[in-house]
Amino acid sequence: MSVTTLSSPALALRQPSWLVRLFDYRPFLIVMCLAPALGLLAVFLTYPLGLGIWLAFTDTTIGRRGVYVGLENFQYLLTDPLWWGAVFYSVFYTAVATFGKFALGFWLALLLNNHFPFKSVLRAIVLLPWIVPTVLSALAFWWIYDPQFSIISYLLVDVLHWRTTNIDFLGSAWPARFSLIAANIWRGIPFVAISLLAGLQTISPSLYEAAMLDGASSWQRFRYITFPMMMPILAIVMTFSIIFTFTDFQLVYAITRGGPVNSTHLLATLAFQRGIAGGELGEGAAIAVSMIPFLVFATLFSYFGLARRKWQQGEGND
Amino acid sequence: MTETVAQPTAVANTAPDTMAWDSGLRRLMMIYLPLGCFVLILLFPFYWMAITSFKPNAELMNYKDHNPFWISSPTLAHIKHLLFETAYPRWLKTTMLVAIGSTTLSLIASTLAAYAIERLRFRGGPYVGLGIYLAYLVPPSILFIPLATVVVQFGLFDSPMALILVYPTFLVPFCTWLLIGYFKSIPYELEECALVDGATRLQILRRITLPLAVPGLISAGIFSFTLSWNEFIYALAFIQSGANKTVPVAILTELVTGDVYQWGALMAGSLLGSLPVAIFYSLFVDYYVSSLTGAVKE
Numbered sequence: 001m002s003v004t005t006l007s008s009p010a011l012a013l014r015q016p017s018w019l020v021r022l023f024d025y026r027p028f029l030i031v032m033c034l035a036p037a038l039g040l041l042a043v044f045l046t047y048p049l050g051l052g053i054w055l056a057f058t059d060t061t062i063g064r065r066g067v068y069v070g071l072e073n074f075q076y077l078l079t080d081p082l083w084w085g086a087v088f089y090s091v092f093y094t095a096v097a098t099f100g101k102f103a104l105g106f107w108l109a110l111l112l113n114n115h116f117p118f119k120s121v122l123r124a125i126v127l128l129p130w131i132v133p134t135v136l137s138a139l140a141f142w143w144i145y146d147p148q149f150s151i152i153s154y155l156l157v158d159v160l161h162w163r164t165t166n167i168d169f170l171g172s173a174w175p176a177r178f179s180l181i182a183a184n185i186w187r188g189i190p191f192v193a194i195s196l197l198a199g200l201q202t203i204s205p206s207l208y209e210a211a212m213l214d215g216a217s218s219w220q221r222f223r224y225i226t227f228p229m230m231m232p233i234l235a236i237v238m239t240f241s242i243i244f245t246f247t248d249f250q251l252v253y254a255i256t257r258g259g260p261v262n263s264t265h266l267l268a269t270l271a272f273q274r275g276i277a278g279g280e281l282g283e284g285a286a287i288a289v290s291m292i293p294f295l296v297f298a299t300l301f302s303y304f305g306l307a308r309r310k311w312q313q314g315e316g317n318d
Numbered sequence: 319m320t321e322t323v324a325q326p327t328a329v330a331n332t333a334p335d336t337m338a339w340d341s342g343l344r345r346l347m348m349i350y351l352p353l354g355c356f357v358l359i360l361l362f363p364f365y366w367m368a369i370t371s372f373k374p375n376a377e378l379m380n381y382k383d384h385n386p387f388w389i390s391s392p393t394l395a396h397i398k399h400l401l402f403e404t405a406y407p408r409w410l411k412t413t414m415l416v417a418i419g420s421t422t423l424s425l426i427a428s429t430l431a432a433y434a435i436e437r438l439r440f441r442g443g444p445y446v447g448l449g450i451y452l453a454y455l456v457p458p459s460i461l462f463i464p465l466a467t468v469v470v471q472f473g474l475f476d477s478p479m480a481l482i483l484v485y486p487t488f489l490v491p492f493c494t495w496l497l498i499g500y501f502k503s504i505p506y507e508l509e510e511c512a513l514v515d516g517a518t519r520l521q522i523l524r525r526i527t528l529p530l531a532v533p534g535l536i537s538a539g540i541f542s543f544t545l546s547w548n549e550f551i552y553a554l555a556f557i558q559s560g561a562n563k564t565v566p567v568a569i570l571t572e573l574v575t576g577d578v579y580q581w582g583a584l585m586a587g588s589l590l591g592s593l594p595v596a597i598f599y600s601l602f603v604d605y606y607v608s609s610l611t612g613a614v615k616e
Contacts, residue, residue: 033434036427052464247457268459
């Protein structure tokens with residue numbers, strides 16, 4: 001038995017076929033391993049990204065090759081009140097929703113970090129809004145925001161008697177804007193809470209013990225231990241959250257499609273309306289490209305802004 | 319953890335508030351009450367979706383005579399309408415095909431890439447890893463317009479194949495990073511032993527590294543499946559004909575008709591469309607949580 005197991009690999013070593021030898025040649029193997037991933041990304045990500053920037057400088061429409069028009073698309077956008085409205089709402093939406101998600105998500109993470117029965121079941125339930133397709137939960141919100149049969153209006157008017165009329169959630173600009181932000185926060189809380197919970201669990205309990213021995217109150221323990229220790233993970237989660245909130249599309253498209261009177265357009269929905277639905281590919285691409293500076297700025301701000309504070313904390317420790 | 323619980327009682331004299339923290343009422347007010355509110359709010363839309371799907375139309379539009387939080391006479395009419403009078407089964411099939419196809423493709427591509435970056439150490443490997451990670455930061459909202467023209471160029475417009483090929487752009491970066499983390503946790507000595515025994519690199523990958531990385535592969539797989547099931551903007555932009563649409567797009571564009579919304583059918587469609595991922599999720603909760611937190615920590 002032992003003889004056979006010893007001899008067969010030895011045999012294989014002596015006479016490897018050329019194919020086996022080729023696949024054991026490291027440079028070839030590295031290229032072969034990276035080819036599928038890098039190929040897919042190059043064709044469907046890098047190339048379209050470059051193409052998108054090029055399209056933004058042309059007047060391409062669906063079915064017609066455009067010509068280079070320089071900055072014309074961008075000059076037009078700068079005079080377009082709809083684009084300015086979309087910029088305003090994108091920034092507002094991102095700022096308010098991110099703040100809400102992180103305040104509530106951090107709170108939920110702190111709550112889940114306690115000991116109580118059925119903790120894992122609860123953690124599983126909490127993640128549900130994030131797992132379910134956004135458009136489908138957006139439809140549920142659309143129904144919850146119905147002008148006539150909204151369950152929230154029913155609660156406030158018929159059960160609690162706090163109001164006498166139904167709330168018109170999506171009928172006018174500001175209520176619609178805040179309704180969308182509420183839906184976005186609802187969807188974003190689980191992701192923030194579960195990621196931050198993972199960060200909370202890495203903080204060593206001995207830090208809290210030391211602080212308690214020094215007589216720190218629970219607020220002080222949060223402010224001087226939990227918060228600084230969470231900074232690195234907060235920076236990463238916030239960068240992701242800002243990028244994907246700013247470029248959000250599904251919620252707005254499903255619930256209001258940019259209405260009423262274009263007051264809830266985000267840059268992404270405006271780009272879709274002009275580029276795909278309206279057929280003006282060049283202009284749509286210009287709107288999409290105009291998101292890039294905001295994204296770069298937001299990423300740098302959230303990443304370096306938070307990372308710098310962590311560094312200051314390190315300085316202040318001694 | 320027992321130490322942290324023991325400490326407050328030991329220092330109770332110096333810090334009375336730590337003592338109070340453990341008292342029952344305070345615990346109720348500070349932990350259970352807010353947690354209850356969170357769970358209620360996070361779950362309510364699903365409850366509302368489910369209850370609407372089984373309500374007859376008469377109850378849906380009449381809150382005066384029927385308590386809207388309950389169903390007096392549940393009906394399967396909406397689900398029957400959905401399954402037999404619309405193309406819903408077909409949309410489900412397309413979505414399933416797209417999700418499975420793109421998940422398989424991304425898993426193969428990202429396993430190989432992660433193995434090359436983490437195990438076949440080569441110069442520039444970390445930069446390739448960083449490049450793949452940066453690809454994750456490019457949001458689909460910027461890409462869908464030029465991608466639509468690329469898809470038309472390739473003659474894939476209106477075909478599920480377009481989605482299978484395009485979804486890996488956001489799945490591969492995620493899976494690669496997740497798998498790099500898993501490969502890192504597998505001791506390199508195991509591979510060295512195999513190399514000494516005369517195994518080829520591909521044999522090592524197949525016989526040693528992959529079996530040990532199965533939890534990582536499952537995490538990456540279910541995550542990719544969920545993400546491609548939920549994808550919306552590409553499916554909306556690249557698919558035109560009603561028959562080839564995926565569930566999220568079809569419900570929004572095919573079922574929303576006219577001025578009177580069929581809320582029962584819409585909610586039934588949403589419920590059925592959410593069910594596969596919800597079931598998948600309940601089977602693999604721990605993998606989801608570990609992949610979510612693992613990817614963030616990397």
